[in-house]
Amino acid sequence: MFPIKDDNPQVATPYAVYALLALNAVAWLLLQGAGSSPALGVSICQYGFIPANVTHASNALNTPEVCGLTAGPGWLAVLSSMFMHGSWMHVIGNLWFLWIFGDNVEDAMGSLRFVIFYLLCGVVAALAQMFSNPGSTIPMVGASGAIGGVMGAYIVLYPRVKVHLLFILVFIFTTFRVPAIAMLGYWIVIQVVGGMTSTGATGGTAFWAHIGGFLAGAILIWLFKDEELLENHPFRGWRQARNPIDIWDDPDNKA
Numbered sequence: 216m217f218p219i220k221d222d223n224p225q226v227a228t229p230y231a232v233y234a235l236l237a238l239n240a241v242a243w244l245l246l247q248g249a250g251s252s253p254a255l256g257v258s259i260c261q262y263g264f265i266p267a268n269v270t271h272a273s274n275a276l277n278t279p280e281v282c283g284l285t286a287g288p289g290w291l292a293v294l295s296s297m298f299m300h301g302s303w304m305h306v307i308g309n310l311w312f313l314w315i316f317g318d319n320v321e322d323a324m325g326s327l328r329f330v331i332f333y334l335l336c337g338v339v340a341a342l343a344q345m346f347s348n349p350g351s352t353i354p355m356v357g358a359s360g361a362i363g364g365v366m367g368a369y370i371v372l373y374p375r376v377k378v379h380l381l382f383i384l385v386f387i388f389t390t391f392r393v394p395a396i397a398m399l400g401y402w403i404v405i406q407v408v409g410g411m412t413s414t415g416a417t418g419g420t421a422f423w424a425h426i427g428g429f430l431a432g433a434i435l436i437w438l439f440k441d442e443e444l445l446e447n448h449p450f451r452g453w454r455q456a457r458n459p460i461d462i463w464d465d466p467d468n469k470a
Contacts, residue, residue, distance in 0.1 A: 218315055218398060219390065222377040223450050229318035231326040235333065236310055239358055242298040243306045250303055263354025264296040266345040282354060292354075297337040299356035309358045315378075316369045317362075322448060323372050324439045332439045336364020336431045343427025347410070355421050360428035363406075367432030370399045372440065376450050403429050 246262070248254025260282035268289050300306035321329040340360020345351075374396040382389050403426065410422035445451050 216380045216382050216398075218312070218378050219381050220379045221315055221319075221395065222379075222392070223319045223373055225318045226322045226444070226447050229321045229326070229329075231321050231329040231333070232313060232317040235317070235330070235358075236313060239298050239300070239306065239310055243300055247299065255301075258299055259301065259354045259356050262292060262295040262299045263356045264292040264341050264345075265354050266349055266351045268292070270345065270349040282352070293338055293341045294334065296341065296354070296356050297334070297358050297361050300358070301356055305357060309362055313358065313362050313365065317365050319373060319376075319448075319450075320365050320368045320436075323368070323436070323445050323451075324441050325444065328439050328441070332368070332432075332435055333361050333364065335435060336367075336428045337361030339431035340364065340421075340424040340428030344421045344424035347423040355424065357421065357424075360421070360424035363425045363428030364432030364435070366399050366402065367429040367434075368436035368439075369432075370396055371433050371436050372445070372452070373450055375453060 243249060246254070247258040263282075265282065300309065317329075320332075324332060337358070337360050340363060341355065344355055344360070374394065376395045377392040378395050378398045379390055379392050380398065382391065406422050406425040406429070409420060410426055413419065413422055
């Protein structure tokens, strides 16, 4: 199942989301050579976040060094790693989720606050992954931790908004709608299960980064949201009109 859109129109132009999409795309194309070798490997080692570089954990001595002498720049890589990706599917998937869910979260706080919120969620996500395996020498890259924060905020702000999902089974293609709380709730459950069953010793999905980012977003949204901006959004919260589309078309109606 893959989200393709939501029934949640934008209130304002999401300039921050556009900028983050562009920065990730530019980093992928220019710094990472669009996934070509050797640019991809070099960029992951130079800009990826390697927990052992900052924890100096003793068990790191027994872990094979993926990057060797080209290891990334310690704590600064917490930020740079958010704009690095490991493959075309990785970058496309992350930016697609940001495109679908980011605009309405930005609606709730404004562009500047959204950028700060996004980066904070990414930092918490990186720290969560680090604490799950302090001695890891495997570089962590990707925007998914920060985007997990966006999803955590979305489930708090717009739990009842319908999300359209694409379902593929062999040659069967169909779509259906579910409330955001069901789709995003299912997503975070999968991350928790993955985090509990994966050691992360050989790389793969950074489940704890996803979990940390999601929880950070669900908590930080209470500090970052702007109630005045949310007042303009008839799709917020649990209280919605029976037909919110009518309210959207007629601003004189009230939810």
